[in-house]
Amino acid sequence: xxxxxxxxxxxxxxxxxxxxxxxxxxxxxxxxxxxxxxxxxxxxxxxxxxxxxxxxxxxxxxxxxxxxxxxxxxxxxxxxxxxxxxxxxxxxxxxxxxxxxxxxxxxxxxxxxxxxxxxxxxxxxxxxxxxxxxxxxxxxxxxxxxxxxxxxxxxxxxxxxxxxxxxxxxxxxxxxxxxxxxxxxxxxxxxxxxxxxxxxxxxxxxxxxxxxxxxxxxxxxxxxxxxxxxxxxxxxxxxxxxxxxxxxxxxxxxxxxxxxxxxxxxxxxxxxxxxxxxxxxxxxxxxxxxxxxxxxxxxxxxxxxxxxxxxxxxxxxxxxxxxxxxxxxxxxxxxxxxxxxxxxxxxxxxxxxxx
Amino acid sequence: xxxxxxxxxxxxxxxxxxxxxxxxxxxxxxxxxxxxxxxxxxxxxxxxxxxxxxxxxxxxxxxxxxxxxxxxxxxxxxxxxxxxxxxxxxxxxxxxxxxxxxxxxxxxxxxxxxxxxxxxxxxxxxxxxxxxxxxxxxxxxxxxxxxxxxxxxxxxxxxxxxxxxxxxxxxxxxxxxxxxxxxxxxxxxxxxxxxxxxxxxxxxxxxxxxxxxxxxxxxxxxxxxxxxxxxxxxxxxxxxxxxxxxxxxxxxxxxxxxxxxxxxxxxxxxxxxxxxxxxxxxxxxxxxxxxxxxxxxxxxxxxxxxxxxxxxxxxxxxxxxxxxxxxxxxxxxxxxxxxxxxxxxxxxxxxxxxx
Numbered sequence: 001x002x003x004x005x006x007x008x009x010x011x012x013x014x015x016x017x018x019x020x021x022x023x024x025x026x027x028x029x030x031x032x033x034x035x036x037x038x039x040x041x042x043x044x045x046x047x048x049x050x051x052x053x054x055x056x057x058x059x060x061x062x063x064x065x066x067x068x069x070x071x072x073x074x075x076x077x078x079x080x081x082x083x084x085x086x087x088x089x090x091x092x093x094x095x096x097x098x099x100x101x102x103x104x105x106x107x108x109x110x111x112x113x114x115x116x117x118x119x120x121x122x123x124x125x126x127x128x129x130x131x132x133x134x135x136x137x138x139x140x141x142x143x144x145x146x147x148x149x150x151x152x153x154x155x156x157x158x159x160x161x162x163x164x165x166x167x168x169x170x171x172x173x174x175x176x177x178x179x180x181x182x183x184x185x186x187x188x189x190x191x192x193x194x195x196x197x198x199x200x201x202x203x204x205x206x207x208x209x210x211x212x213x214x215x216x217x218x219x220x221x222x223x224x225x226x227x228x229x230x231x232x233x234x235x236x237x238x239x240x241x242x243x244x245x246x247x248x249x250x251x252x253x254x255x256x257x258x259x260x261x262x263x264x265x266x267x268x269x270x271x272x273x274x275x276x277x278x279x280x281x282x283x284x285x286x287x288x289x290x291x292x293x294x295x296x297x298x299x300x301x302x303x304x305x306x307x308x309x310x311x312x313x314x315x316x317x318x319x320x321x322x323x324x325x326x327x328x329x330x331x332x333x334x335x336x337x338x339x340x341x342x343x344x345x346x347x348x349x350x351x352x353x354x355x
Numbered sequence: 356x357x358x359x360x361x362x363x364x365x366x367x368x369x370x371x372x373x374x375x376x377x378x379x380x381x382x383x384x385x386x387x388x389x390x391x392x393x394x395x396x397x398x399x400x401x402x403x404x405x406x407x408x409x410x411x412x413x414x415x416x417x418x419x420x421x422x423x424x425x426x427x428x429x430x431x432x433x434x435x436x437x438x439x440x441x442x443x444x445x446x447x448x449x450x451x452x453x454x455x456x457x458x459x460x461x462x463x464x465x466x467x468x469x470x471x472x473x474x475x476x477x478x479x480x481x482x483x484x485x486x487x488x489x490x491x492x493x494x495x496x497x498x499x500x501x502x503x504x505x506x507x508x509x510x511x512x513x514x515x516x517x518x519x520x521x522x523x524x525x526x527x528x529x530x531x532x533x534x535x536x537x538x539x540x541x542x543x544x545x546x547x548x549x550x551x552x553x554x555x556x557x558x559x560x561x562x563x564x565x566x567x568x569x570x571x572x573x574x575x576x577x578x579x580x581x582x583x584x585x586x587x588x589x590x591x592x593x594x595x596x597x598x599x600x601x602x603x604x605x606x607x608x609x610x611x612x613x614x615x616x617x618x619x620x621x622x623x624x625x626x627x628x629x630x631x632x633x634x635x636x637x638x639x640x641x642x643x644x645x646x647x648x649x650x651x652x653x654x655x656x657x658x659x660x661x662x663x664x665x666x667x668x669x670x671x672x673x674x675x676x677x678x679x680x681x682x683x684x685x686x687x688x689x690x691x692x693x694x695x696x697x698x699x700x701x702x703x704x705x706x707x708x709x710x
Contacts, residue, residue, distance in 0.1 A: 008363020014448065015608050017369060018460050021376035026400040026537075034533050036391035043605050045381040046392070093369065101606065105373050145605040178389050181380075245581070249458065250398050250500040253370050 002097035009093070013103040022107035028243045028267050029112065031296045031305070032082065035340030036111030039194075040180055041087050041102060043152050047200055051184045056168070059135075060205035063127035070170065070184050073117055079167055080115040081190060084269040084303040088193035088220055088233045091335060091344030106241065106348055111267075111303055114188045116169035120162045124206070129156060130206045134293030135161040137187050138203035148214045151302060154198050154213035156189070165190050166200065182313030190301035191235050193342075195220050223339040230339070236271030237333060237345040240278050240306065240323035244350050255352040262310045266321055268293075269303035273326035278306040284318035285333050285347060291321070312354040319350040325327075357452035368458040377462035383598045383622050386451060386466065386651045387437065390528060393427040393465030394549075395535055396442050396457060398507050399498030403557055406539045411523070415491075415560035418482035423700060423705050425525065425539050428472055434522055436545060439624040439658040442585060443548035443588045454696030461596065461703055466622075466658055467536075469543045471524035475517045477559070483513060483672070486563045492542050493558035497643040501570045509553050510566035511544070520578070523556065537682030545627030545656035546590050548697075550575050578694040586692070592700040593662065593686055595633050595678035599705050611706040617665045619646075621676055624658035628681035632687030633661040639673035640688050646676065667709040674705040 009017070018306065020041045027037040043336075051070050058066040087108035092099055094106065123135070139152040156164070169254040170177060182199030189196045195215065216232065223230030239257045243265050246257035268275045279288040294305035306321070322331040335344040358365065360653065364372070375396045382392040407426050413421040421661045442463035447454055478490070494507040511519070525532060532538040537554030543553045550570065566572075571587065578585030598620050603614035623630045634643040649660035661676070677686040690699040 003363075005366075008365055009369050010363055011643055012607050013358075014369075014372065015460065015605070017372040018377040018458075018462060019379045021606075022373045024374045024397065024401060026403075029403045030534070034535065036393075036533050037535055039494060040390075040391070042379065044603055045599075048381075062493070101367060103372065107373060143603045143605055144611060149602070149611075159623075179385070180389065180391055180392050202362055244400075247504070248399050248498045251371070252367050253374075256402075256504075256648045262430060324432050 001100040003100055004097045010100070013100065016102045016223070017266065020102055022104060023110050025107055025241060026243050028241055028265070029107065031213040032113055032281035033110035035108065035173060036292055037176055038112055039108040042141070042180065043145065043195060044141040045139045046180050047349060048184055049136045049140060049200060054184055054202065056185060056202060056204070057327065058126045058204045061129040061132045061208050061290045062206050063129065066122065066126050066127065073170060073185065076114060076117045079118050080113060081167060081301040082111060082113045082297045083188060084109065084111045085194050085197060085234050085300060086239070088342045089340070091346065092341030094346070095335045095337055095341050095344055099149070099339060101341060109241070112172050113174070114167055114169035115171035116167045119166040119168055119187070123162060126206070128206045129208065132158050132206045133209065134211050136159060136207055136211050136213070137198040138199050138205065139202055140200040140202050145214055146218065150214050152215065153213045153214065154196055154215045154308060156196070158206070160233055181245055190299070193236055193271070194265065196249045219340065220342065221340065222342055226339055231349065233342050236269065237343050238268070238270035238272065238275060238323045238329050239345045240266055240304065240327040240331065241348055242319060242322045242350060246352060255350065257312050257354045258354045259312055259354050262312045263317065264308045264310050267303040267305055268323035269301070270323065270325040271301060272329065274300060274322045275304050276326050277324040279322050280305055280308040280310070281320040282310055282317050285320050288332045305343035314354050317352050317354060319352055320347045322347045356455040358455055360454045364458055365455070368455065375457055377459060378465045381461055381598050383596055383620070387468055387528060388465035392534055393467055394442060394463040396463065396549060397496070397535065398500065399496040401535050402495045402535065404495060404536065404538055404555060406505045409539055409557065410463045411540060411557060411559065413477060414483045416484040416487045417598045418484065418561050420481065420632060421477065421481050428523065428525060428540065431472045431681060432476070433470060434473050435468060435524045436520070436522060437466060437468045437652045437654045437657040438543060438545045439464065439656060440549050440552060441591050441594070442549055443697045444695070446701060447696030448627060449701065450690045450692055450696050450699055456696060464596070467527050468529070468696055469522055469524035470526035473523045474523055474542070477523065478517060481561070483561045483671065484563065485563045487513050488564065489513060489566050490583050491560040491562055491566050491568070492553040493557055493560065494553050495555040495557050503515040505569050507553065507570065508568045509551055509570045510568065511551070513561070525614045526696070545667045546587055548591055548626070574695065575697065577697055578697065581694055588697050591624065592698050592699045593625035593630060593680040593684050595621055595623035595628065596703055597599045597621035597674060597676045601707060609660040609703065612667050612707045612709045614667055614669055614709050617667045619663045619665050619674065621662065622658040622660055623678035624656070625678065625680045626656060627684065628661050629655060630678045631681050632675050632679040633664070636675040637665055637672050639704065641677070645678070669709050672707050672709060674707055675702045677702045
């Protein structure tokens with residue numbers, strides 16, 4: 001299902017945009033995104049969970065099934081990590097024709113510090129069978145998607161579950177998870193797009209067959225046509241974003257900047273390899289100059305800050321930024337169309353008027 | 356500027372919808388809305404404020420100007436109140452033709468507990484001149500609106516400022532204000548629509564003339580045509596909302612409910628008079644039955660809970676709820692068109708399929 005730009009955003013897309021929200025780009029100023037500014041995508045409804053009745057069950061093809069209360073989880077050895085998390089559909093509404101789903105522009109991102117229990121230690125304790133191949137993470141939220149009734153579930157391979165540094169997180173930025181970010185427990189898999197980080201987690205099931213659930217087998221697949229099976233969407237591609245300089249117009253968000261030196265700043269991240277370079281263009285991507293990179297966190301999947309001193313001349317300009325990772329992958333100038341509108345890491349364009 | 360429904364939502368409206376967010380309706384389950392679920396409207400950009408350099412200045416037509424640091428404000432006698440806050444433009448995108456601005460559906464609301472300093476005590480201390488008529492609240496956020504460059508400013512009459520129970524709030528739900536809700540200080544005027552509750556407050560100026568600023572004189576006026584001056588938008592009109600029952604479809608948000616008894620629930624509020632009645636309809640507003648009301652807060656401008664046991668029969672139904680206040684004002688079935696799309700308190704309609 002797609003729509004072209006001239007038809008405008010549909011009522012269904014607006015309903016999703018009113019519920020789910022991006023991070024206003026000035027939120028890039030904070031190294032850790034304040035709760036409420038961090039992007040949020042909820043497939044079904046935010047459940048109201050009674051922590052007293054809640055348990056995490058690790059079961060399936062394991063030697064020793066585990067069932068834990070929230071207090072028991074909090075008594076286990078703690079790990080803390082800061083990660084940048086981005087929705088796999090970020091940038092979808094900028095792809096033409098536009099795939100019909102949550103109509104993200106480019107700000108579906110945020111960074112948080114998560115505290116919880118290493119997934120690997122809990123899996124080791126449960127002792128997966130030698131025939132085990134995947135781990136399925138099951139949530140409490142329930143709904144219908146493309147005609148399929150389901151609770152939200154996603155799987156990782158057993159190797160990914162063990163080796164990705166994944167955390168079962170009960171705290172976000174030093175406080176218990178807010179309801180909308182998965183209270184009382186969520187999965188956090190550093191470097192992966194948001195859909196992997198299952199919220200309202202209640203079950204972990206080790207399987208001896210690949211998981212065929214909707215969110216792995218049907219959705220979150222990168223496909224050039226409806227006919228092809230496509231590949232699964234996994235790690236975040238390199239991306240950089242800029243705090244729009246100057247002051248905005250309320251309705252159009254068009255920016256007005258004063259003539260003279262302007263400090264441009266933003267952040268860059270990748271789920272694949274470390275970001276090693278950010279470049280800035282003030283002419284819509286024709287010429288580029290290197291920005292200065294900062295190193296704010298030791299965690300490899302937290303974003304890096306960048307800054308660039310721009311000499312703003314009177315007139316209209318299109319500012320852009322682009323990140324390159326250690327493997328040499330650079331953000332493209334134009335998005336690649338795909339059925340679900342995933343992984344659009346095309347460079348941001350900010351129109352500014354200098355006076 | 357208006358658009359008809361068949362043209363869809365414009366790119367400008369989508370940009371606003373991506374930044375500002377409503378409260379997902381299941382958020383009605385919480386008596387105090389968790390931060391991040393509370394609705395948010397930011398006219399310009401969220402400023403990054405250094406609390407060390409920040410001061411609140413009370414000046415203008417006063418005998419004793421006052422200038423306070425955040426620590427000095429926190430040392431003053433404290434008041435705490437719980438209020439329901441709603442955007443004056445809530446429901447705008449449901450008005451036909453649609454006024455072009457932030458395209459709210461019906462969920463631009465939330466309830467919070469604010470702690471701070473009574474505005475009246477600070478005004479008394481500054482001692483307004485006998486010729487004083489208004490009080491102007493000036494914020495740190497800056498932008499352009501309809502061609503007018505400005506920082507966000509709104510005024511109250513001196514009587515309203517003194518007698519409305521307004522608070523200069525530095526805490527929200529027990530923590531310092533988050534950046535997006537006005538850190539370090541905001542105005543909270545119980546019962547008034549959101550635009551009155553100036554965030555990132557830094558100046559309070561007592562004036563001897565009515566304030567002619569954009570947000571009072573041009574915007575936030577209820578006008579039936581562009582030509583008329585209109586009346587100023589002030590207090591929230593009575594409204595009730597319902598947690599949509601059953602489970603949602605991800606894209607359409609259409610609800611599926613199981614046959615049998617269903618507990619419907621929601622909340623109701625008004626900025627005028629107390630809500631004294633909530634009714635529920637399961638046939639699109641043809642017949643109505645009384646819901647049970649709860650009294651969760653002593654604060655007069657906090658919302659009330661309501662519940663209703665609905666016997667769901669197989670088929671398609673349109674659920675509605677409507678509130679009536681102590682003065683007899685009841686929510687209308689259809690919105691009244693006006694230029695800015697303000698004060699649309701028409702009853703919510705929830706399509707459900709019972710199986």
